[in-house]
Amino acid sequence: MTSLMNRQDLEFLLFDMLDADALCERERFAEHNRDTFLAVLDTAEKIATDKFAPHAHEADEHEPTFDGQRVNMIPQVKEAVRAFADAGFLAAGHDYEWGGMQLPVTVAQACLTLFRSANTPTSAYLFLTSANANLIRAFGSDAQKQRFLPNLLSGRWLGTMALTEPHAGSSVPDARTSATPVGDGTYRIRGNKIFISGGDHELSENIVHLVLARLPGAPAGAGGLSLFLVPKFRVNEDGTLGSRNDVALAGLIHKMGYRGTTSTMLAFGENDDCIGELVGEPNRGLNCMFHMMNEARIGVGLGAAVLGYTGYRHALEYARTRTQGRPANAKDPSSPQIPIIEHADVRRMLLKQKAYVEGGLALCMTGARLADDANTAPDAAQRQEAAMLLPLLTPIIKSWPAQFCLEANSLAIQVLGGYGYTREYPVERLYRDNRLNPLHEGTHGIQGMDLLGRKVGMDDGAAMTVLGRHIAQAVAAAGAHTDERLVSAASALQAEWNALTETTRTLLAAVRQDRTAGLANASIYLETFGRTVVAWIWLRQALAATAAHQAGRCSADFLAGKLAACRWFFDCELPQNAAQHALLRRLDDNALSMQEEWF
């Protein structure tokens, strides 16, 4: 079987590109060192290999069913959930006092890539629970933390995030679910939610839903939503389980991929007996959610990158072993067939995948490192800088891997040919799984609006200034290099950054004048911006690999691979920006001027 992630690449990112060693100098991580990081990666790899990978195919072929009473699924999912929880991964980043490992986000996320790679849908139950627990940790009262966190972090209970409603979809502020005070400090919840992943199952003793709902008289829109803790089984004051709450599974949703994860329609309070408790301040529910969104979106981006990465690994193994055809120059039809990796077009598809998936992974890991810096950098200015840069990059981290690592999955199928289209090989499943990522946690359209409509202009473009400084650092380092290829990449990146800032100026002026017209091509801007950012990430990888090789920490082949993928990105991907800059700068009105009756 193909191994999961390339461990060498993961360790390169952690230690050579992102200097995870330096994190151990921070007080919060003082008990860690490179050995503890590697040990936890080993544990993750072992559990992922033994408990997650083996049932990935079966979970896809036998999706969960609902018999009207319970959700049934293959038993291996529960075993995997237990193994993950028992090894402490649900609490990987949490405080020692809660039984956590106090791992940096960077290292925790590196571990999680192994589980995602082995089995994304089974992992999802756990990642949702982590996100849920993080929210309770950040906004819950002490009593709520005492009653909920230990059971969530041990995996006895699992959690969900219940935002979306059938009539509102992406327009979360239109949520109608209501919360009426009972008088004893709790609330009666009423409403319907849809697409709630992990919304019902028999994997845990309880399921803790975090539900956005509206208090009586709350203002319309985003500013009138509050966050509620609504467990499937009520939780007594001492943390023990109480009676069944009025949360009903209205149905399972059948999906193209991600089939192992239940996606549910939930009915809260059909019998007017659904009790929830408020988390955080009234009408601040969406703010609580947004507070966690950066990490959630790093998670989605990483998920997309890892699905692409895993497909690439399978395609690579296939291309090395499958013989077919002969070189274009060959004359003798009875000469032996060659491994398909020797065909230029197959190599092109593999190199493109490598550029996408290693670029996507490094991008998301960079986001994780920024999360660490925002939380724990010793210097306040550094914390602030990271806290500005991460939100700017978040729409890119969410969307770029979802777009291009999905494309990598498609290329992996293409490498396998007809076999890639069959369910005997995992590449088609990875492609189906990854197709979710451009949709959830904000579509590309929404990420584009977030980037152009909010992030780049915020505080007079302060975050852009920070990003420009980071890019200038990479350009300076590469420009001063002895390797000619790095020097030319440096000047290409600088030119692209200049073009992007120019385009951004034009668009921001347009947005100020007419928001609708200015934002009409926000999705294209998102793509152009993303390509520039990933070029920066690739240049940093090339620099880090060069240094690692000079220091004897990586092989010549590993370095050559990074340089080749970096060169591919600069030669064959980055030039696609030019046409998009032209389109953006002329405020192309093709979409905007199209009339409904012309379709």
Added chain:
Amino acid sequence: MTSLMNRQDLEFLLFDMLDADALCERERFAEHNRDTFLAVLDTAEKIATDKFAPHAHEADEHEPTFDGQRVNMIPQVKEAVRAFADAGFLAAGHDYEWGGMQLPVTVAQACLTLFRSANTPTSAYLFLTSANANLIRAFGSDAQKQRFLPNLLSGRWLGTMALTEPHAGSSVPDARTSATPVGDGTYRIRGNKIFISGGDHELSENIVHLVLARLPGAPAGAGGLSLFLVPKFRVNEDGTLGSRNDVALAGLIHKMGYRGTTSTMLAFGENDDCIGELVGEPNRGLNCMFHMMNEARIGVGLGAAVLGYTGYRHALEYARTRTQGRPANAKDPSSPQIPIIEHADVRRMLLKQKAYVEGGLALCMTGARLADDANTAPDAAQRQEAAMLLPLLTPIIKSWPAQFCLEANSLAIQVLGGYGYTREYPVERLYRDNRLNPLHEGTHGIQGMDLLGRKVGMDDGAAMTVLGRHIAQAVAAAGAHTDERLVSAASALQAEWNALTETTRTLLAAVRQDRTAGLANASIYLETFGRTVVAWIWLRQALAATAAHQAGRCSADFLAGKLAACRWFFDCELPQNAAQHALLRRLDDNALSMQEEWF
């Protein structure tokens, strides 16, 4: 329910762009006129709607199973097959003497789009049978035609094309299946085939396989393959069924999509008792296949275009009725939500789909018209010109819709958001179905090699000269137009064509010098070439729609839609060629210089 194809668009293509009326002046089609064409379209639409569309979802959810004896599938497939055959569509293009309708390829293919749109996998059994019957008509002996054609054209028997073998995949010339003369004029067939669509089922009394196999002592490679007729049940001299032949179903292949069509592994002659008969000349089997390949590849392109088209139609209907969110300028969160088609980004995604799917459909229909001209144009020079142009365009027709109409399917999912990912809506199924099209009948890589390695340089580039003349005609017509938009599109197309001929010159020189290096980026060349061709197709559609509107044959909205999609293509798609021309002209060696051990 969303209707299938846009009938208005189909008729526009037939009568305004491709002048199907003129075909009726040819002797072969003398009994036809616009009314008979429309009547047969009506019949197709009715059967597609009543018999094909209703079970499309169910056939996907309940794929065929093999119990060791028989293949089981939902009964509606057989009913649909019967209805199609009973209405005479299997013989749509065949001679009256064989019970055919003697329809032009153009009209027959327009009818078939309706069945594909309703249910691609069920249609596949029928289209394969048509292809099989066409081959027997072209290369079979009179006796073979008498024994096989009536039953195939009536649908009592169905047919397959059995080329691919497990060890050879796309490298068909490496086929090892053997054919040994028995002495009575028949042959004993032995070998294994894979990915044989419709290779087994209970839909018909017999299944007629056309099998590539190798005679004793035949040369290695393509020149040693012969074509054999190998029925599941032997066929007596009088055309009645004989005993079971030694063709065994070794297994069904489970696929990502296209699930309603059985894909099979077939074992011929496991008990050394598989009897076949030679079709055509010995060692000319691949030539027979290639003879039919143009039409087969038009079929694949059309299939891809129609799947994209159908997804677009669903997305459009959804976007018109689904309300969500508010204009970017809106301030009041309690104002009503708007239909999502009003969001610029949704409109962009719909317009892009329209440009892809209507462009793809018009491209393939243009191919069908060329097939008619090659077969039946009154003038020999016109026949010859068509016979040169069609093979040149075939790799584009095969690949462009498979790439971009698949992308349209992805955009359709994106328009539906989370709902698009569920199996409650057809868009995800259409996407899965369409993912096959870049793989079968020659992958993009193979089409690129065919285009650059064979077609463009053939006869000193004679076919390119013909295409250049056709493009110049469209450029001249549009350049002389009063509509400013058409004038500027004309000059953009001319510039693109000049760029393409320049790039082609450079690449052909490189191919002559070193075939491997010259062909290394053939897939990218294919894409660049395709974009140029589809720009030409869009300009022709814009011209035809303008004329149709002036003549009162289409509405102002219809014209505006065609002009808007044409403008989108020229403004937002065609400029992507520039970066690719640069890459191609510098003979980019990124893929070629990548070493296996660097991955």
